[in-house]
Amino acid sequence: MSTLLCTVRSCHLPLVREDRRVVCEREHSFDIARSGYINLLQPQDRHSANPGDSAAAVAARRRFFDRGFDKPIVDGIGGMLSLSAGDEILDAGCGEGRHLAAVVDRFGCAGSGVDISLPAIEAAAKRHRGQEWIVANADRFIPFADASFAAVLSITARMNAGEFRRVLRDGGSLLVVIPAPDDLIELREAILGEGLQRDRSDRTIATFASLFTVERRQRLRAVVHLDHAAIEDALTSSYRGLRRSERSRLDSIGDADVTLSRDALLFRLL
Numbered sequence: 001m002s003t004l005l006c007t008v009r010s011c012h013l014p015l016v017r018e019d020r021r022v023v024c025e026r027e028h029s030f031d032i033a034r035s036g037y038i039n040l041l042q043p044q045d046r047h048s049a050n051p052g053d054s055a056a057a058v059a060a061r062r063r064f065f066d067r068g069f070d071k072p073i074v075d076g077i078g079g080m081l082s083l084s085a086g087d088e089i090l091d092a093g094c095g096e097g098r099h100l101a102a103v104v105d106r107f108g109c110a111g112s113g114v115d116i117s118l119p120a121i122e123a124a125a126k127r128h129r130g131q132e133w134i135v136a137n138a139d140r141f142i143p144f145a146d147a148s149f150a151a152v153l154s155i156t157a158r159m160n161a162g163e164f165r166r167v168l169r170d171g172g173s174l175l176v177v178i179p180a181p182d183d184l185i186e187l188r189e190a191i192l193g194e195g196l197q198r199d200r201s202d203r204t205i206a207t208f209a210s211l212f213t214v215e216r217r218q219r220l221r222a223v224v225h226l227d228h229a230a231i232e233d234a235l236t237s238s239y240r241g242l243r244r245s246e247r248s249r250l251d252s253i254g255d256a257d258v259t260l261s262r263d264a265l266l267f268r269l270l
C-alpha cells in the first residue's frame, strides 16, 4: 500500500499504520475510523466548517448512480485507462467513490481515494471496503509519498498539476474528466435559463502543459430519460442550490431526455 504522509503543517513525514491509528515520527497521530477511512484534514486546510460536498449532494449523486443513469460515462472513463492488477491508483477528489471502485473492479488494481468532504468519504468507506479512503485537502497537499501511483484520476474535481506530478511514478498516466459544454443542457436551459457552456478542454490542457502532454481526448456522452426524482438528483449533484424561481421551474418538469456529457483527457508525464 502506498505510504501516507503526515498533513501537519510542514511535517510531511511518513505515517506508520497501527491498529486504530496512523502516526508519524513526531507523534502526530490520526485515528482510523470504524469504517476504515482516515481523516487527515487539518484546521488550516478547511475553507469552511464542512468543506466539500454536503451529505445531501453525496446522497443525490449516489442515488443517481445506483439507478444506472451514468453507467455509460463510468464505463467510458474505465475504457480510457490501461492498468495492470497490482497497480496502485489515486482518485483525487473521489467523492463517494463510485469511479474509483469501478476502475479498481475493472483492472484488479489497488485504489486510494482522497476528498475534502467528510460525508463523501464516509459514504465511500462504508460501501467500498477494499480501497483506502482519506479525508484531506488535495488542493494543498496530496498526503502520499512521491512516485506512489501508476495513475491519478481527477474526475469533475479540482486539479493540482504539481501534486499530481509528484505522486505519479515515471511512465504514469493522469486522467482528467471535466463536464462537457452540453452536460445537462436540457435542464440548464429549462430550469437555469443557461445555454451551452464554454469548452474547457483547451484551457485544462494548458493548465497541465508544463508537466504533462495530452495523449488522448474523448467526449463521453449519453442521453438518458430521467423521471422527476432523477432530474432533481442530477441538479443537486451539480449545483449548490436553486433559487426560488428555478425551484418552481424544476417542480413543473415531470420527466425529460437529458444529456450527460464529459470530456476525458488522458495525459502522460513529459
Ligand SMILES: [Zn+2]
Residues within 6 Å of the ligand: 006, 007, 008, 011, 012, 013, 024, 025, 026, 027, 028
Ligand atoms: Zn507529523
